[in-house]
Amino acid sequence: MLIAVILALAAGTYGFRVAGVLLRDRLDLPERSRHLLPVGAATLLAALAATAALTEAGGFAGCARPAGVLVGLLLAWRRAPFVLVVVAAAATTAVLRLLECPDSGIVRPRTTSAPHRRGGEGPVRGRSGQTLSPMFTRGAGARIRRNVIDRMIA
Template identity: 65%
Template sequence: MNATVTMILALAVGTYAFRLVGPALHGRVELPARVQELLSAGAVVLLVALLAAGALTEAGGFAGWARPAGVLMGAVLAWRRAPFAVVVLGAAATAGVLRAVGVA
């Protein structure tokens, strides 16, 4: 086996073990309320950071204004509780129209 296959197998075993720990320890370990709050906040911060990185960067640089505008339109539509298809199409249409008129 080469190093790549070994690494893939190690990550697969680690992922499975990590997912198994939750149900196995459920009810046996009690986390303080403050730790639960911090974990919840950490998950939100991580998702926002991933969204920002995907919306603002491309190939290590700024993606241009069309993509963030599309993401913003999608966020507004989602906040207004539009159906998912409307959110996706609205975001794509916003970015597409801006790119078509020359706003990169």
């Protein structure tokens, strides 16, 4: 299954590239559009980079990751060796997370609901009263997982 998906994506990518070469002379774009296409590609790439640098799981990623990205950008702009850029960015992020920079990392709620629980009894609660996700309420080792969570919260 995975091989079929990879082959389909490869064929689609190749098809788009061939279509661009074959249709280049047949498609007549206005001059303004020709100037805006490279700007649009750069804008999409910048938006993707900003999203990856600033967010995680639908929320703010904290101050550590953007600071690491900023250090990496600064070193890349100064034409530092690639290995140095990557190591410095990772080290900056790691040090800020180690120092518990405010809003560092993902803020996850301590409670989650389990609306799809069988029997319709509602969410399952741990000993300390927090709602447990289905991962902690069913299957082998559920009691052990609940005890670990209770110890972490207590």
